[in-house]
Amino acid sequence: MVINFDVTWLYALILTTTRIGIVLFALFHAGGIKLPWLIKGILAITLGFILLPFVDQSVQLDHLKITFLTLLLIKEVILGILLATGIYFVFGAINLAGRVIDTQTGINAMAAFDPHSQSMSGFTTQLLRLLALAVFFFTNQHHNLLYMLAFSLQKLNPLQFYEINITHAVQFLPNVFLFGIRIAAPVIALIFIGDIIFGLLSKTMPQLNVYFLTLPIKILLGLMLLICLLPSLTNLNIDILGSLVDFWQSILS
Template identity: 30%
Template sequence: MSWYSLLQPDHIYTFLLLFVRLSTLFVFLPFFSHMSVSPSIKAAFAFYLTLVLYPIVQTTPEPASVGLFFAALFSEIVMGLIAGVVLNIVFGIFAYAGEQIAFVMGFSLASVIDPQSQIQSPLVSQFLTMMALLILLAFDGHHMMLIWMVKALKGAPLGGLVLDPKMFDYVMGAMGNLFMLGFSVAFPIVALSLLSDIIFGMLMKTMPQFNLLVVGFPIKIALSLMVWMAVLGSMMLLFKREFVDAVGVLMKWIGG
């Protein structure tokens, strides 16, 4: 294939659609979309992958009108948005669990600006999401996302994405399960906090001189930390399972 043939409208259009798809995925997918990564690095990586994957992409004919061109671009953006929502819901589970844990431990006021979402969140939530991100790298979750990008080139041709109603049903169900799973992750610490509150209440009835603020809260925090460290490994195993299941749903979406 000569360089001149690559400058034909069909090849330019195909290259542009591929670059838009990869760029959109890097904007929405977890890890790749992290704010600590410079936008110039994301753009350069997207352009590099476009050059690498272009030889295996089937050439897409040039659209007959400008409206079809923008419709194809919009379909690529929607694809990246849906994939990002599906995978980021898994991280949302642990962000919500962190908020529940921080509330029962009395750490709700210990909030800082999350550099990723640009909103205030408890330190516990940020710790859990950062741990989840490290576990993602440990079991090669970023490689799984790259493999999905490659398989999507065959299962979902450029500019020809078909929106499956089942995918929207899954997203709505996953949003509902986010709160249930988030509470399940935080349940051991929430249950211990409730039990300690009952015990402290009984102590205050039998010993009115018992100072809950001075003695009770440090004990409650120490017990919560011990239980949290004991179940942290199980939390990360749950994250791995949910993330792999989410990638599996995306694979089925593109017929992979």
């Protein structure tokens, strides 16, 4: 009895799972989603099986050496890291906005230890990150993520070498941080106006301890403004997450 095993299918599964796994791990890490490594691995392999039909397996690899297959694997790792960079930049812009708001309003004074990042994290930083995750799933951005993964497998076959358009990606990434500035800009403007008012107040009333007076007022103003801006922040988060698709398209084009 002879059993014929298609080695091309196995190589395609390994390479596809590598690309998808790196992207998933980046999404979980940047978004603060805590899952055991075993669950992450099972999820990556499952998605590899699901998206495997999008890979053109007409390439025959039986005659290839293990060194060539190793190069294919390294190539998939590099592409996966490049795609994951967009995820880190998107959530990095959100974290940047949260840290700026925490610093300007003084909310850092009640910062709590974040077990995910193993560091002190402010209230606004965690709030914006959770809001981004909620927007990501409730607006079906994860569907766009799966669509782009399938498109990448069709556009850039894991079983072959290909060229990656890095020029447009490098030019696009700094623009993501403009979204973070747009999130923090209203709070920064309000706190700046408050600092001018309290500066004038300290000149007219030198005996007043302005620092201890302004600290709770800044926190209150910052929180009130964040509450008022939540609808617009939701729309802005949709734009930020949508820019991730544009970033991937610039790489795959």
